[in-house]
Amino acid sequence: MSQDFFRTNFPQTGYPTFNTRGGGGPFEEASSSSGGSAQGQSASATPQFDIFEWHPAYQSCQRYFLDHAQHDNGVQAVAALVNICLPFQWTPAPVMNSTGPLPHSSGPAAYNLPWPRSGPVTNSRGQPAPAWVSLVPFIRRLVITGMDREGVMHGFFGDDWRKGVGPVHECERRNYLFAAKSVGWAKVKYQYDMSPHESVPFLKPLQDVQLAEIEGAEKTWSQWLAMEDWMVGPRAPDADDQGQEATRRTS
Template structure:
């Protein structure tokens, strides 16, 4: 695997920042927000069966390649999240699954011998199931979710496979910040005593359309808190047009 070239971590204002040139994560200075296209909720063009193979491609890339890359390991160490091969109870070394005789929540416990990795309809092996959401969340809240780093972690298909989840997690972070104070937000994103969040950074490279979309969805959530759903749901979109 190639190394990051020119990676440097600095702490000018209490948040880690870095500049890097070349290496496996090109273009890490700009965010992908607003480029992911369709979200999951409220997007009729989202096709789950078209999306899923791309998500599996991201899983395979992450498990088979990215977690062994020096740049990915450096970022994971900085934001204090372990990679699957580093898990102590049931390390997952590649997309074929956990190590033999592994035990733990991610291990397989069927009482009969398991065949080799199953194949999808396209003939590709189905990767071991490892949720990528914790990694997306940690990258978002630490301001590391640039398109270059997302590409380095999850591969060429990351926009199609993880773009909708990335968009949702950015919105969730806005919601968390609006819902409660800093300490509660940090506690919510801490994963364990050993993988606590080392720092929180305001959402990076937020676009106006992203903020306005979050505002509309937040209004829908407030309406649900007052049971203004179904036949009682307010016409929030129409009200916004009237206000304009």
């Protein structure tokens, strides 16, 4: 399937880019190699999203996380505070670095293969395939505990964090807003608990929220309310109607 197909059919993220301000935490602030701050961007400005430009940056964040960050004392301290195991702590198959063996059922953030493989895992060139570890559980835990500040994100995911995990970070911040709006505290915590030994130790309201982020979330929430009422496709209301409906249903 060609790259042009993906660029044509998935042209946008649907989410504007937001920053979180740094300050505090065991990590120093660092600017992203992908560019400057996008803070204050209008909620109506939807940037183009090319998955083939994003994916190498995401892989860079994965390698940094596995090869460097998880072995850093600061990252280990944050992980202990928010009660989440790092890949090298997974049992019985720890992932020590990005070239380590691919885990099968070693942890909640591991990629579990749906079918057994025999022999070493290799790529199309016959080279050993790198370990694949999802970064989403770690981003989610940082968001809900208020630890997703710029310095911490850089400490976990490296210089390319804005380009590599920034889009995921934005979505998870929005998901947290949606979860809080949907159900009560106990159910929100239950949804974010990963296992009995990796339960969420505390929840904090979303930190460093910008007005554009709230307005973008409101617009998307209105679209979800329309979906609940089957107001999609030819029945989809316009943006003004969605905003009025969201106000009515949540007042």
